[in-house]
Amino acid sequence: MTMLKEGRPTRPVALAQDKATANPTITGNKALMLEEALIFEIGSHETTGVDIAPAPQVKSRLGGLERRKPIALPGLSEPETVRHYTRLSRQNYGIDLGFFPLGSCTMKHNPRLNEKMARLPGFADIHPLQPQSTVQGALAVIHELAEWLVTLTGMHSVAMSPKAGAHGELCGLLAIRAALEARGDARSVVLVPESAHGTNPATAAFCGYAVEDIPATPEGRVDLAALKARLGPDVAAVMITNPNTCGLFERDLRTISEAVHAAGGFVYCDGANFNAIVGRVRPGDLGVDAMHINLHKTFSTPHGGGGPGSGPVVFSEALSPYAPLPFVEKTADGHVLIEEETAGEHHAGSFGRMVAFHGQMGMFTRALTYIMSHGADGLRQVSEDAVLNANYILRSLEDVLDAPFAASGPCMHEALFSDKGMAEGFTTLDIAKGLIDEGFHPMTVYFPLVVHGAMLVEPTETEGKAALDQFIVALRSVAQRANAGDAALKGAPYFAPRRRLDETLAARKPVLVWTEPEAVAEAAE
Amino acid sequence: MRYLPLTDTDRSAMLNVIGVQSIDDLFMDVPVEAQLATKIDGLPDHASELAVERHMGKLARKNMVAGDVPFFLGAGAYRHHVPASVDHLIQRGEFLTAYTPYQPEIAQGTLQVLFEFQTQVARLFGCDVANASMYDGSTACWEAIGMARRITRRGKALLSSGLHPHYVSVARTMARFTGDQLVYTTPRVDAEPDIQTLIDAIDGDTSCVVVQYPDILGRIGDLSALAAKAHAAGALLIAVVTEPVALGAITPPGDMGADIVVGEGQSIGVGLQFGGPYLGLFACKQKYVRQMPGRLCGETVDAEGKRGFVLTLSTREQHIRREKATSNICTNSGLCALAFSIHMTLLGERGLTDLAALNHARAVQAAEALEAVPGVRLLNSSFFNEFTILLDQDAREVARALADRDILGGVSLGRLFPDAAELSGGLVVAVTETTTEDDIAALCGGLKEVLA
Numbered sequence: 001m002t003m004l005k006e007g008r009p010t011r012p013v014a015l016a017q018d019k020a021t022a023n024p025t026i027t028g029n030k031a032l033m034l035e036e037a038l039i040f041e042i043g044s045h046e047t048t049g050v051d052i053a054p055a056p057q058v059k060s061r062l063g064g065l066e067r068r069k070p071i072a073l074p075g076l077s078e079p080e081t082v083r084h085y086t087r088l089s090r091q092n093y094g095i096d097l098g099f100f101p102l103g104s105c106t107m108k109h110n111p112r113l114n115e116k117m118a119r120l121p122g123f124a125d126i127h128p129l130q131p132q133s134t135v136q137g138a139l140a141v142i143h144e145l146a147e148w149l150v151t152l153t154g155m156h157s158v159a160m161s162p163k164a165g166a167h168g169e170l171c172g173l174l175a176i177r178a179a180l181e182a183r184g185d186a187r188s189v190v191l192v193p194e195s196a197h198g199t200n201p202a203t204a205a206f207c208g209y210a211v212e213d214i215p216a217t218p219e220g221r222v223d224l225a226a227l228k229a230r231l232g233p234d235v236a237a238v239m240i241t242n243p244n245t246c247g248l249f250e251r252d253l254r255t256i257s258e259a260v261h262a263a264g265g266f267v268y269c270d271g272a273n274f275n276a277i278v279g280r281v282r283p284g285d286l287g288v289d290a291m292h293i294n295l296h297k298t299f300s301t302p303h304g305g306g307g308p309g310s311g312p313v314v315f316s317e318a319l320s321p322y323a324p325l326p327f328v329e330k331t332a333d334g335h336v337l338i339e340e341e342t343a344g345e346h347h348a349g350s351f352g353r354m355v356a357f358h359g360q361m362g363m364f365t366r367a368l369t370y371i372m373s374h375g376a377d378g379l380r381q382v383s384e385d386a387v388l389n390a391n392y393i394l395r396s397l398e399d400v401l402d403a404p405f406a407a408s409g410p411c412m413h414e415a416l417f418s419d420k421g422m423a424e425g426f427t428t429l430d431i432a433k434g435l436i437d438e439g440f441h442p443m444t445v446y447f448p449l450v451v452h453g454a455m456l457v458e459p460t461e462t463e464g465k466a467a468l469d470q471f472i473v474a475l476r477s478v479a480q481r482a483n484a485g486d487a488a489l490k491g492a493p494y495f496a497p498r499r500r501l502d503e504t505l506a507a508r509k510p511v512l513v514w515t516e517p518e519a520v521a522e523a524a525e
Numbered sequence: 526m527r528y529l530p531l532t533d534t535d536r537s538a539m540l541n542v543i544g545v546q547s548i549d550d551l552f553m554d555v556p557v558e559a560q561l562a563t564k565i566d567g568l569p570d571h572a573s574e575l576a577v578e579r580h581m582g583k584l585a586r587k588n589m590v591a592g593d594v595p596f597f598l599g600a601g602a603y604r605h606h607v608p609a610s611v612d613h614l615i616q617r618g619e620f621l622t623a624y625t626p627y628q629p630e631i632a633q634g635t636l637q638v639l640f641e642f643q644t645q646v647a648r649l650f651g652c653d654v655a656n657a658s659m660y661d662g663s664t665a666c667w668e669a670i671g672m673a674r675r676i677t678r679r680g681k682a683l684l685s686s687g688l689h690p691h692y693v694s695v696a697r698t699m700a701r702f703t704g705d706q707l708v709y710t711t712p713r714v715d716a717e718p719d720i721q722t723l724i725d726a727i728d729g730d731t732s733c734v735v736v737q738y739p740d741i742l743g744r745i746g747d748l749s750a751l752a753a754k755a756h757a758a759g760a761l762l763i764a765v766v767t768e769p770v771a772l773g774a775i776t777p778p779g780d781m782g783a784d785i786v787v788g789e790g791q792s793i794g795v796g797l798q799f800g801g802p803y804l805g806l807f808a809c810k811q812k813y814v815r816q817m818p819g820r821l822c823g824e825t826v827d828a829e830g831k832r833g834f835v836l837t838l839s840t841r842e843q844h845i846r847r848e849k850a851t852s853n854i855c856t857n858s859g860l861c862a863l864a865f866s867i868h869m870t871l872l873g874e875r876g877l878t879d880l881a882a883l884n885h886a887r888a889v890q891a892a893e894a895l896e897a898v899p900g901v902r903l904l905n906s907s908f909f910n911e912f913t914i915l916l917d918q919d920a921r922e923v924a925r926a927l928a929d930r931d932i933l934g935g936v937s938l939g940r941l942f943p944d945a946a947e948l949s950g951g952l953v954v955a956v957t958e959t960t961t962e963d964d965i966a967a968l969c970g971g972l973k974e975v976l977a
Contacts, residue, residue, distance in 0.1 A: 012828035028831075039641050039870050049871035050608055052879040052958065055886035062885065063745045063907025065775045071648050075873015082610050085638075085867055089619035092634035096618025102627075109528055110622050113574050118798075119612075122585025127598040128800030129936045130589065131928040137587030138799050151568060163660035163801070164856035166843070177702055202843035202853035207702045211848040249554040280552060285559050296856065300528075304615075304860025305635035306625040306657070306820065308802030324698070340694070341943035352698035356601055356663035356691035356789075357800025369581055375571035376564040378526045384548045385531050391551055392539045410543075410551040436631055441624075447844070464530030465539060491828070496630040499828035506825035506837040510814065512654045513644040 012500035036087040043074025091497040103444035103456025106297035114366035128357035139335035145368045154284025155314035159323040161359035168292025168311025169203040176266045178322040178351040187236035195448040220246035220405040231263040241270035243412035245448040257287025276413035279380030289316040299367035310363035321349035385461035386413040400479040419453025423485030428453035433492040434478035595964035599955025600936040603792035636834035639822035642866040650786035651779025652808035656819040658862040659805025662789025663695040668818045673733035673761045686712040687740025711945040716906040718746035731760040743911035752782025771909040773881025785809040794868030804861035818852030884910035888956040900976040911955040920952040926975040
């Protein structure tokens, strides 16, 4: 069996007792489950799905660079286009369809009011470089959302422009680096717990820091003693996720912050899990210097199959002077966008610009809509229900699945299980694929790395008790099959649009674009 | 609270199962001094759909909508007509509310779209391969510079003066921390792009040359000689395309020898949205694929031998490689890539060619009409759908004065290059298929008044 280093199998295993594989139809279709070819196979270069007015005759001003060769882009008519993408959509799992307990990713319901508001022409059809007098409403949205974020986190200021969580991490670390440089303090190391998201060490390395691991205690939290022992004049920052990726609150964060500050460093908090504590805990009260907020997690903007996100970063007073451009200020005359032109007077210490224009406006309108819908009382209820749901799952399944930190106390918004106790040859991946057949999206698997065969279940607050109970029944059954060594589970999923896919083949001979079959044949000769 | 399904009865039943008295017991690990006893002061409570809609509607109405007025802004974000079916399809819940396709058996929809998207982008740019998207054009541009550093093991990047100044700013921000050396000056008032200057500047320390095509002033230059010189010196050519519709009319950078082509995909399918979310496009030659940032979707087979798609070559990425990854990017612009791909599928070769021809023809008409306005000179000798006009006064003031007349007349170079006094009379004017003859007449009339 081919495996990644964290133990996840990457090749399917053929099984003799595979009865569900017989394909009864000539088309490959299974009633409502329809196969769909690629646009390159069904489209043509003459077909188009748009009617474009004829171009007036003019003398070309293209500088002699007219395109000489076809691009080879297939077109489809509108009915064919709608059908192509509708069919493809049905091969996807989404929150709208069912329970999606992907740990650390916070797949909560995406309210449709958010979508409606983001599409108001006053937000959707305005250009980022319009004169400021013509976009006062848009600047007000940014400012209002910024005020909410600062208040909810108890921090000093917020940089709104980062495009996603990892971009927010970059923003935070750049501000830390700028602050250190401003005091002539060259530090080279960033400490990151073993349980951190992969983006944390990648970000620290991306802005030129050496990364060192901080070990975890047996109960799944940062090892305070080890951390304190490592602090020194070379440590620029500590990156901590709170609640952490084991689903536990870092009880010692305040003590950690004090120690880091005493050693001259800064505390970066990965706010991916802010949804567990919003309205109940303010990171500003824990000594955090910078924290990104994933608007696509805590504040319900849709994940869209991988993005876009939005990762505003809240800052302590110490880091605020270094925050990136641009940002919005409210003055007596209205809202003002502070860009390069006026930064000299208003924001001379800024480390600069991270992105063209002003950030993810479409996500800001959605997040503000969501935040206003919930209000201060609703947001507190959000975190309480998220934590309640996760603990309900933890306690309902710990008898069939190993819960390594169950004795460490209640979990926060996500429950962590391991593969301990499964029959020989059975892995976390089998549980995930078994859940697919039962109609659920699997939990996050093989993360965090501190637990073998990790399964991280994050139900979110937008699941009701009935949905949780159905999931518990399904996962209990799949777990029992894995524990008992039910060989049929190794072949799952049987009922998804595809069986297990061969990742090893994909990586060994990467086929990343479509090539005409004739070209493939020629190349093989 | 309409988004929360649990009832109080549910909550107490669940607390019972868990074996605690109250919700507070579940927060026992949070130190008491860090807990808020009640909801945060000074913030409003929950609100009905109607109330929220009223508030947001009021803010939306304070903005001047591009579609309501004669509109000529570009400079990295373009207003094109997006077919109705695009927005309908991207709002299907299976696309909108899906996550990154980590479980490929139930994400073939997203994955096949990404495979099609990668192929469309690679072909459009004239490259071998493309990734599954970046945040936007500006961040894709920086990632390309970093990739060139890894490939050439050199740290000096030459940035064309015609590169979007925001893209330059992003690169400068990052280079300050990575130690890359960036060579850049603001553009000169010149009818031609700065290709010869770049050719002359390439030396043995150069990792890459970054050139925008068409450039920030709308000028188009042949990149072939630049590519040849870069390659002879062991450097890479990075081309930046902020208006992909142009490639329906002009030769793609890959065909002129560019090694990496990045761009902003917003103008196809995504819309203006006040600057985001947008869509970073990233393509390159096959031989550099393992140094690419971001996600890649690849073809494979399932256990029954059926064709399927998976995320692949993930050993480049942060969730596997952590601090050794090619980039820290995780979330990208998946839904915008879907919108781009649907719009591009609707267009097809024919539609894109016709759209580009219409954009260019309208722009030529607008340029000719504007040149006839006293006090207006056209800078460009070549352009696609965007060009620069030179005025005898500060174009920032002119743009504001036009806005007071309900005309969004262009992007002033003073806004883009606040430190370059010699550019202050420049106004970048973009013209697309959405621009009417009446719009052009209104801009000319408005300029006559303002310049008089």
